[in-house]
Amino acid sequence: MEHAVVTGGAGFLGSHLVDSLLEDGCRVTVLDNYGSGRPENLSHVESSQLTVQKHDVRDTFPEFDDVDIVYHLASRASPDDFGSHAVEIAMTNSQGTERALECAREYDARALIASTSEVYGNPEEHPQSETYNGNVNIRGPRAPYDESKRFSEALAVAYEQKYRMDIRTVRIFNTYGPRMDPHDGRVIPNFLSQAIRGEDLTIYGDGSQTRSFCYVSDLISGIRNVADAPPEAAAGDVFNVGNTEEISIQTLAEVILKVVDTDSGVTYKSLPQDDPEVRRPDIFKITSELSWEPSISLRTGLERTVPYFEGRLADD
Ligand SMILES: NC(=O)c1ccc[n+]([C@@H]2O[C@H](COP(=O)([O-])OP(=O)(O)OC[C@H]3O[C@@H](n4cnc5c(N)ncnc54)[C@H](O)[C@@H]3O)[C@@H](O)[C@H]2O)c1
Structure with a gap:
């Protein structure tokens, strides 16, 4: 049975991802500091396969017996928090990403990094495909989020190259739902x-x-498609996911x-x-290579x- 560690699993997207993993018979450990998530988002789960630990990803991860995949979703994502929680967000997507990648490295696990369409900034190319490098104001009010997500991706590439790890990245576009x-x-x-x-x-x-705007069930199936694809189809790669x-x-x-x-x-x-x-989003890549599209x-x-x-x- 696969053991998935889900950072940010008590949040909006994370809790739906947890539901989907449990439905497919995975064992799941959630690490969340409840900064913007809530215990109530997982209170409907009755499965003994779920463990929830209050943990800040900026701190060293707890020890596990084994890990097959780390889904790194922890990060406040609300524009209202970009100013008030700027340092926390920047460090969660830098130090927190390092901790998540270290966890994957320790257990020889795959990692899935949740990036964002915000890496494209105010785009000069439309729609945005994965090859577009973005137009972000380095010193603007959204920079702590946008730039730290860009760093998160860069760190993932560096880890993958240095340690030959299987790391996949999704650039999530606006998603909504319960x-x-x-x-x-x-x-x-x-x-x-x-x-x-x-x-x-x-x-x-x-x-x-x-x-x-992408409905949450579509988004989660997109993330799962990327995470579960064979290494030759997705390892070391980045995919836009959205509607x-x-x-x-x-x-x-x-x-x-x-x-x-x-x-x-x-x-x-x-x-x-x-x-x-x-x-x-330009979703040609995920549609053509992984046969995913929103419905x-x-x-x-x-x-x-x-x-x-x-x-x-x-x-x-
Ligand atoms: N929802 C969207 O439209 C959207 C779009 C683009 C990217 N994303 C990305 O998807 C991920 C999940 O976003 P969401 O919409 O579910 O937001 P959310 O705020 O509901 O979930 C984020 C979760 O991470 C937790 N968290 C934040 N900082 C943490 C830390 N330092 N340590 C441990 N836990 C921490 C929060 O408590 C929360 O449960 C984020 O990485 C976000 O950047 C979301």
Whole structure:
């Protein structure tokens, strides 16, 4: 039985990954400091195959009997935290990544690094393929996150070359779904929370900036495809994972106003610094090489997400 260590496993994506691994008969150890994750994200799990340890990945990892794969997802990912938790984020994606890679090295395990579309910054190439090197403002407000994720990838490449390890990287594009923190500051949680509360949806800028949104079950199957592919297909490689359906923020607001039964309208505020104007993955590589593509439409994904947000906001 495969033993997977999942850093950040009490978070939004991590907890769905844990569900998927347990379903497939894996033994799973979660390491999470609960900085942005919550024990409740795993409280539905009854399996004896799951161990959850409160642990900060910036510290030396605990000892295990064996490890087959380390999924390194630990990192705050909310833009609201990029300023207030800047050093923590930068160190989690540098020192924390080193610890995760060391753990994989010690047990001769594979590693899967969760990178982000933010490595492309405000892109001058559209859509963004894995060969695009990005346009990140080194000193801007998003830099502690963006640059540390870039470093995380560079460190993974260095480890792979120096120690001949099997390390795979996924660049995750905007993903949404149940267990996402309603207060996390990203656009879908913001709009859903405002719509459910009957408040106007806040659009930053004129709403013409575009994004593409992937439903969480699609994203997890993409991560699993990369992690489980044979070494000759994925070792040492990087794959974009996301949905290519690109929509403007204005259109997203209109869809959410239809999916949530609400009287909310829309208000506009000025655009924050370094907010990307366009964002859409080029997923040709993962589609052609690993036969993965997303299947859940935005409308269906939102309909599946609304009940979770209604429940969380009722508890607030
Ligand atoms: N959700 C997205 O749209 C998206 C997009 C791109 C990349 N990602 C990446 O995917 C990963 C998971 O993101 P998410 O959306 O689930 O966010 P999340 O905040 O829900 O999950 C992150 C988890 O990591 C934990 N964590 C943070 N710092 C830690 C530390 N130092 N030690 C131990 N645990 C720590 C948090 O407590 C949380 O449980 C992150 O690496 C993020 O950068 C997510």
